[in-house]
Amino acid sequence: MLRYNIRGENIEVTQAIREYVEKKVGKIEKYFHDVPEANAHVNLKTYSDKTAKVEVTVPLPYIVLRAEETSPDLYGSVDLVVDKLERQMRKYKTKINRKARTTGLVEQPTYEFDNLGDEAEGEEDFDAAIVRTKRLSLKPMGADEAVLQMDMLGHNFFIFEDAETNGTSIVYKRKDGKYGLIETD
Structure with missing residues (x-):
């Protein structure tokens, strides 16, 4: 269950804005099964050029979901952020599934994602190939x-x-x- 911390910069967070944000961001809850209570930190900003930026951070054990979007419409920015969060969850699920298939086990507890399918449809394969390693001594x-x-x-x-x-x-x-x-x- 998400608890919301919504704050605005250069904008008053009205009840209508609060309800819209909670409704839209709350949609990501359906993707989780057995998720502990979490806080959704939502920051709304408006700029002098009539654009609106929405930042959402949901810290969970073993994963932090974070997205930000800027558009001419505050409500549109909220929609874009939710889409971005859903893509992150698909990518995370794909990564965990691949790791489980190749190693036979998953090292850390993961969330069971509902309603996402086995592979993220339309998502690019996530390949975190490390191409260079550096060693350094900290001064x-x-x-x-x-x-x-x-x-x-x-x-x-x-x-x-x-x-x-x-x-x-x-x-x-x-x-x-x-x-x-x-x-x-």
Whole structure:
């Protein structure tokens, strides 16, 4: 059962919008069997150019469903996000089924997907072929230095050991040109 956390940026979340989002995003519940209660985080944004962006994140054990879409219509963006979430579930189910067929067992508990069929119809085969492996030693540094290193290398992300916490962290370049930091526990 999904619990909804719906918030708006530059838009008031009216009862009609809330009901529409809950109705549409709630459709993904039918694809799961024996799913623990989960939170659906929905972020609605409107921009000055009259476009609307919808972001949905549903963290579940062993998988995080996340999608975002921008279109001229808020309701259209919600529909597009739900379609994207359904494609993700099909791809995940296909991947798990292939793994089970090749190894004979599945290492992690998975959700049983209902109403999706054995293979995702019309979906491209998902092949996570690793074509290159790199080894690196993490150097203690601050986030600012890590951003400089990342920029000097011309990469979109950089992994480093945080000098303050001694934990592994990642800095990355966002689509808006700003930087993000991921810290591990």
